[in-house]
Amino acid sequence: MHLPTLALLASTALTLAQPDCTRADHYKPGSTAIYMPFRGNSIECELGYGNNSNAVKALQEQINLCYGRYLAAKLAVDGDFGSKTREAVRIVQGRVGAGVDGRYGPETRGLMNWGVYFNGNPSDVVCKRLRDWA
Numbered sequence: 001m002h003l004p005t006l007a008l009l010a011s012t013a014l015t016l017a018q019p020d021c022t023r024a025d026h027y028k029p030g031s032t033a034i035y036m037p038f039r040g041n042s043i044e045c046e047l048g049y050g051n052n053s054n055a056v057k058a059l060q061e062q063i064n065l066c067y068g069r070y071l072a073a074k075l076a077v078d079g080d081f082g083s084k085t086r087e088a089v090r091i092v093q094g095r096v097g098a099g100v101d102g103r104y105g106p107e108t109r110g111l112m113n114w115g116v117y118f119n120g121n122p123s124d125v126v127c128k129r130l131r132d133w134a
């Protein structure tokens with residue numbers, strides 16, 4: 001077996017390691033609160049084509065906030081992870097240097113920007129990676 005095959009197998013195993021996100025909540029890495037996909041009390045979860053939940057709504061809202069200008073049209077925040085959401089995730093992944101597979105998981109979560117409204121003003125959004133919010 002060639003080394004690149006081993007590396008691919010390892011990264012596939014990592015992306016399969018987390019359960020599906022099922023709900024949305026506020027994650028508090030520092031003094032701020034970021035609306036994100038959750039499973040239970042954890043952000044360690046994944047989303048993909050066919051999922052339908054408030055977790056998907058949170059992802060769609062975040063993609064619109066921080067990446068809407070790169071989409072042909074903003075996503076409907078309807079909780080349905082269909083082909084438009086999958087394509088939007090691919091666009092985000094391409095921009096942030098994540099593997100482009102159209103699924104939301106640990107790598108994409110860590111590399112993408114997450115938006116927070118300041119002063120409750122929708123035009124005043126700051127987008128940063130999770131580690132930079134901490």
Ligand SMILES: *[C@@H]1O[C@H](CO)[C@@H](O)[C@H](O)[C@H]1NC(C)=O
Pocket residue numbers: 020021022048049050051052
């Ligand atoms: C997410 O979608 C996959 C594929 O359709 C499905 O197997 C899984 O049950 C869904 N998860 C949830 C939490 O709905």
